[in-house]
Amino acid sequence: MSEIKPKKRGFISKMITDNPVFGLYLGICSTLAISTSLDNAIGMGISVIFVLVLSNVVISLIAPITPDDIHIPVYIVVIASLVTILEMFLHAFTPDLYSALGAFISLIVVNCIILGRAEAYACSHNIVDSAKDGLMMGLSYTFSLIAISLVRQILGTGVITLSNPFAGNAVVFSVQVLPKTFLIPFMTAETGSFFTFGVLAAAVSGYKNKLEEEEKAIEKAQKAAAAKAKAEAARKEVA
Amino acid sequence: MKFTFKPSPNYRHPQSTTKIMGYLSVALGAVLLSSVIWYGVSYGLALRVVALTLTAVVTALLTETAYFAFTGSKDIRHDVTHSYGWITAIILVLITKIDVSYYAIVIATIVAILFGKLVFGGFGQNIFNPAALGEAIIMNSFSASGAEEVTAQVLSGATPMAAMGSAGWSSSASVLENVMTSYGGLFGMLMGDYASVIGGSCALVIIAAFFYLVYNDVIDWHLTVPYVLTVFVVSLITGMANGSGVSFALFNVLGGGVLFVSVFMLTDPVTSPVTIPGKYIFAVCAAALTLILRWKAAIPDGALFAILLMNMLTPAIDQACSGSQIKDAKKIQTTSVVISLVAIVIAVAVGVTL
Numbered sequence: 001m002s003e004i005k006p007k008k009r010g011f012i013s014k015m016i017t018d019n020p021v022f023g024l025y026l027g028i029c030s031t032l033a034i035s036t037s038l039d040n041a042i043g044m045g046i047s048v049i050f051v052l053v054l055s056n057v058v059i060s061l062i063a064p065i066t067p068d069d070i071h072i073p074v075y076i077v078v079i080a081s082l083v084t085i086l087e088m089f090l091h092a093f094t095p096d097l098y099s100a101l102g103a104f105i106s107l108i109v110v111n112c113i114i115l116g117r118a119e120a121y122a123c124s125h126n127i128v129d130s131a132k133d134g135l136m137m138g139l140s141y142t143f144s145l146i147a148i149s150l151v152r153q154i155l156g157t158g159v160i161t162l163s164n165p166f167a168g169n170a171v172v173f174s175v176q177v178l179p180k181t182f183l184i185p186f187m188t189a190e191t192g193s194f195f196t197f198g199v200l201a202a203a204v205s206g207y208k209n210k211l212e213e214e215e216k217a218i219e220k221a222q223k224a225a226a227a228k229a230k231a232e233a234a235r236k237e238v239a
Numbered sequence: 240m241k242f243t244f245k246p247s248p249n250y251r252h253p254q255s256t257t258k259i260m261g262y263l264s265v266a267l268g269a270v271l272l273s274s275v276i277w278y279g280v281s282y283g284l285a286l287r288v289v290a291l292t293l294t295a296v297v298t299a300l301l302t303e304t305a306y307f308a309f310t311g312s313k314d315i316r317h318d319v320t321h322s323y324g325w326i327t328a329i330i331l332v333l334i335t336k337i338d339v340s341y342y343a344i345v346i347a348t349i350v351a352i353l354f355g356k357l358v359f360g361g362f363g364q365n366i367f368n369p370a371a372l373g374e375a376i377i378m379n380s381f382s383a384s385g386a387e388e389v390t391a392q393v394l395s396g397a398t399p400m401a402a403m404g405s406a407g408w409s410s411s412a413s414v415l416e417n418v419m420t421s422y423g424g425l426f427g428m429l430m431g432d433y434a435s436v437i438g439g440s441c442a443l444v445i446i447a448a449f450f451y452l453v454y455n456d457v458i459d460w461h462l463t464v465p466y467v468l469t470v471f472v473v474s475l476i477t478g479m480a481n482g483s484g485v486s487f488a489l490f491n492v493l494g495g496g497v498l499f500v501s502v503f504m505l506t507d508p509v510t511s512p513v514t515i516p517g518k519y520i521f522a523v524c525a526a527a528l529t530l531i532l533r534w535k536a537a538i539p540d541g542a543l544f545a546i547l548l549m550n551m552l553t554p555a556i557d558q559a560c561s562g563s564q565i566k567d568a569k570k571i572q573t574t575s576v577v578i579s580l581v582a583i584v585i586a587v588a589v590g591v592t593l
Binding site: 181182184185186189191195198202 | 342346350354358376379380381
């Protein structure tokens with residue numbers, strides 16, 4: 001009856017608001033530590049997507065036969081085996097990336113996003129949905145890593161570089177964005193990652209508030225339209 | 240963040256915040272003037288000090304204007320003048336070294352004002368002393384980016400603290416004697432006849448500013464006096480244990496940022512505890528931390544980081560000293576005495592093993 005409908009939100013908008021890092025504050029430890037360069041961010045993001053999709057698939061398969069009392073150890077064993085496989089692959093094919101990410105590859109096991117999605121989603125949904133959820137979550141994790149690392153790399157070193165980890169870190173492209181005299185060196189240190197994370201998280205939560213307000217306004221308009229229609233119907237009846 | 244456990248002191252206080260900040264500006268102006276004169280006479284760098292100050296103040300005001308415009312403030316001018324950003328900016332300039340680059344001071348001011356104060360909710364809500372935060376940014380990030388010609392001209396010798404640090408803080412009488420003579424002995428250090436941080440070297444002016452501010456009821460001597468006394472006593476014990484006695488203690492009080500920090504930064508009413516026992520704990524622990532950081536860490540002067548660390552503990556100290564000031568007096572007294580003694584004993588233990 002009413003013409004006003006909430007706008008359908010696009011992929012990007014969903015990626016911003018349902019983001020595990022900025023929206024749910026999950027997996028922050030690895031985000032803060034690894035977001036020093038674009039290379040690391042992409043490498044870490046792809047690793048997490050790999051583990052997250054596969055763990056979601058496996059867990060959605062085994063969830064019905066897992067005894068409830070021991071489900072967390074079972075999930076952790078699944079995730080840990082996947083991470084070990086990933087670690088071996090990285091060590092074999094991209095040794096530079098392997099050494100750059102260091103302990104944070106093994107620490108994917110305890111990344112709260114992965115166990116969180118297993119607990120919250122994969123254990124109660126079918127394989128296809130779980131895989132989709134894992135891909136979506138992994139992509140938004142990668143998205144936030146790239147966002148933080150871009151800011152840090154530009155302000156801290158002034159250069160955006162992307163290198164190919166499969167070919168001994170051959171540089172794909174490298175652009176000098178900021179002149180050398182206008183760098184802010186602390187952005188490459190941990191201080192910078194906290195500052196960047198705080199600012200971006202505040203921006204995301206501001207965006208969320210705006211969306212919520214818009215939704216409320218639409219709801220209000222809908223209610224008003226419905227009330228008006230009702231009043232008109234009542235008047236017609238009286239007539 | 241400030242948890243108040245007394246009937247709101249601002250409302251009983253006869254002075255308005257604007258008036259207090261006026262007195263503080265006068266005191267800071269006096270310190271600034273003395274360093275402009277000293278740098279002008281000694282090196283011809285008076286203009287650089289003035290330019291650095293102007294840069295910092297303008298950056299602070301612009302940052303605040305931009306922030307208040309962005310957050311949709313109704314009266315930007317009122318908000319900016321009641322946020323007192325220039326105080327932070329002037330203190331920041333006074334605790335940096337003369338060879339700091341203009342770019343570094345701009346970034347440090349923006350970080351100090353925006354991340355040190357405004358995002359916490361503005362004036363009166365900040366956890367950390369904004370100026371100390373800005374200086375921490377400069378020390379961690381821009382320490383090597385100084386203007387070379389100024390460095391070569393002024394800081395060819397190190398500051399007293401750095402000189403003592405490279406001598407290993409051995410505190411044996413002869414090493415101390417050497418370092419002190421290169422800064423004009425005790426009298427030279429009192430008059431500030433050496434290059435250190437811009438506003439921190441002339442002890443006499445700072446002491447005069449202290450009396451001026453206490454007389455006008457702007458700062459609380461319950462913070463300044465215990466802090467300086469603890470620094471003096473702990474380093475006196477250390478000096479006696481190592482055979483250099485009183486001159487080691489005076490060197491520790493006069494040589495670094497202790498005096499400036501104790502008058503202008505420790506006494507920031509926003510980031511220090513509310514109750515008087517809390518102030519004693521705060522000051523004594525800050526003094527102990529200052530000396531430990533100064534003697535054992537690889538940073539030139541511990542005073543700044545001691546203040547930042549203690550700012551973090553201010554709510555906890557207020558909590559420990561909360562309660563009815565009469566009924567719980569005994570408990571609060573015991574708490575403050577025990578904490579202060581522990582801090583002093585740890586500092587002495589560190590000092591004796593130097």
